[in-house]
Amino acid sequence: VDLVQKALNNDRLAIAKLLTLAESQDAGFLHASSILFQHSGKGFRIGITGAPGTGKSTLTAKLALAFRALDKTVAIIAVDPSSPFSGGALLGDRIRMRELSGDKGIFIRSMASRGALGGIARTTADAAMVFDAAGFDIILIETVGAGQSEVEIAALVHTVLVVESPGLGDEIQAIKAGILEIADILVINKADLPGVLRTENALMSAFHTSKKHAFRHHSDVETTGSHAPVKEDEGWQVPILRTIALSNEGLIPVREAILSHQTYLLENGYWSEKEKQRLRFEFEEHLRELFFQHWQQMHSEAEQADLMRQLYERKISPQHLALKQVESE
Numbered sequence: 290v291d292l293v294q295k296a297l298n299n300d301r302l303a304i305a306k307l308l309t310l311a312e313s314q315d316a317g318f319l320h321a322s323s324i325l326f327q328h329s330g331k332g333f334r335i336g337i338t339g340a341p342g343t344g345k346s347t348l349t350a351k352l353a354l355a356f357r358a359l360d361k362t363v364a365i366i367a368v369d370p371s372s373p374f375s376g377g378a379l380l381g382d383r384i385r386m387r388e389l390s391g392d393k394g395i396f397i398r399s400m401a402s403r404g405a406l407g408g409i410a411r412t413t414a415d416a417a418m419v420f421d422a423a424g425f426d427i428i429l430i431e432t433v434g435a436g437q438s439e440v441e442i443a444a445l446v447h448t449v450l451v452v453e454s455p456g457l458g459d460e461i462q463a464i465k466a467g468i469l470e471i472a473d474i475l476v477i478n479k480a481d482l483p484g485v486l487r488t489e490n491a492l493m494s495a496f497h498t499s500k501k502h503a504f505r506h507h508s509d510v511e512t513t514g515s516h517a518p519v520k521e522d523e524g525w526q527v528p529i530l531r532t533i534a535l536s537n538e539g540l541i542p543v544r545e546a547i548l549s550h551q552t553y554l555l556e557n558g559y560w561s562e563k564e565k566q567r568l569r570f571e572f573e574e575h576l577r578e579l580f581f582q583h584w585q586q587m588h589s590e591a592e593q594a595d596l597m598r599q600l601y602e603r604k605i606s607p608q609h610l611a612l613k614q615v616e617s618e
């Protein structure tokens with residue numbers, strides 16, 4: 290409780306300790322969470338996602354500085370890329386982020402991805418709650434868009450920035466991953482490289498097509514009560530902005546677009562809608578995990594092995610086996 294009180298007063302060491310508890314899903318965090326939760330709900334959560342290597346970390350760092358220029362405090366959660374292709378960027382991230390580390394108004398935390406996507410969403414949500422309760426105005430969450438995780442991240446934030454860069458058929462990647470469906474703001478970074486206009490045009494057309502999917506998606510959401518992100522109606526036009534994060538160009542328009550989106554959400558009642566949807570998502574994530582843990586605790590290794598054997602021998606389908614477990618609760 291002392292730890293929580295210190296964190297609420299923005300004590301950096303206490304915040305760091307709570308983040309570690311959150312990351313390991315320590316039982317101590319459960320106690321902390323009830324107080325932290327009471328103090329959360331004020332921070333503006335912004336997701337920054339996109340294909341590996343598009344410059345998300347660089348952009349995130351510069352964006353943090355742009356918000357600092359408005360005297361806003363900024364927390365950064367960098368979800369480590371799980372892809373081995375971009376594993377080398379980790380060290381680069383730390384170095385780049387270091388230029389921000391002298392500033393008390395900025396707190397940077399890397400979260401190790403642990404393979405399971407649900408795990409990332411849960412620990413990221415808990416980390417965001419710590420920062421939110423500690424009073425950070427802006428919470429930037431960087432994740433690599435790899436197909437599914439970004440949709441979960443979208444459920445955790447108010448505003449989603451999708452970062453693209455010219456070349457390498459990113460356009461096609463973006464459409465494949467369905468990443469545009471969750472974009473509130475599109476950024477074409479590395480605008481110093483050739484092919485920007487081509488990327489911009491490709492995104493424009495891809496975007497119009499994918500928007501329709503987004504709407505269809507939305508009606509699914511309403512009927513199933515699932516946790517796909519809220520997609521507002523045409524009231525918000527997704528801006529496509531160019532940046533050269535490396536040399537700090539075009540960052541102010543991105544910051545202003547983010548703030549406009551916040552205003553838009555607040556003025557149209559979508560902010561509280563998103564908050565509700567996020568809380569429900571977080572609840573579901575924890576429920577899933579707890580159910581599973583509970584099931585594991587209630588069944589000995591031998592019992593589990595026996596159930597798996599029935600599955601392997603195709604005596605029962607995974608669907609039925611799972612259903613049976615829930616019904617026998």
Ligand SMILES: Nc1nc2c(ncn2[C@@H]2O[C@H](COP(=O)(O)OP(=O)(O)OP(=O)(O)O)[C@@H](O)[C@H]2O)c(=O)[nH]1
Nearest residue numbers: 341342343344345346347375378433479533534535
């Ligand atoms: N030419 C150019 N290079 C850039 C720009 N922004 C970032 N880079 C470079 O692109 C590389 C990748 O940048 P990161 O910021 O690590 O990209 P990322 O999207 O965070 O990468 P992952 O987290 O691994 O997916 C680095 O070498 C950066 O220096 C830019 O505006 N122009």
Ligand SMILES: [Mg+2]
Nearest residue numbers: 345346378382
């Ligand atoms: Mg990165």
